[in-house]
Amino acid sequence: MRRAEKADRALVVDILVKSFHDNKSVNHVVKQDRHKAKRMKGLMEYSFDLCLSFGEIWISDGNTGCALMLHPRERKQTLRSVLLDIKVAIFAIGLLRVASIAKREQAIKNHHPKGDITYLWFIGVDPKYQHQGIGSTLLLNVIGRSKMAQRPVYLETSVLKNVAWYKSFGFEAFETLEFSYTLFLFRRTG
Incomplete structure (x- = not known):
């Protein structure tokens, strides 16, 4: 396992687009039109850029x-981050949908504590290689790194089969949010 660098952007985006193509939560965020594939790629590029920074x-x-881990307390508002926010709003979400997606994101953040956390934004495995322990190895790395930093891990999933998977790693499902799908919120504090 290795830490990604800027040169890994295309690789990571490709893995995430393949992994989350049919994900209810991601498809709720990405405008569903004939440009869906480009919009999803834009969302994943945005996620990569923010997590890299x-x-x-x-x-x-x-x-x-x-695995993309965001440390929200480290996030700074810079010209670059503002431009990334604008770009994702226009090219992935769609301007007319920004307010409703921002409301969804705020509903999720309202369930996070104010202190330092690790937000596991995405964990994905190319579908051709799933069920070989790759995701488990990545998740154990996230847990270990977060433990060393003394940060609880927060995440959410809309995939029902992932609920039991996260629980098997010591995550607690502590809340559900209802949109056009159910979003399960998880945390691991130890």
């Missing part, structure tokens, strides 16, 4: 999986 990105051995 204000978090960590880890790539599995074999370059088949990745």
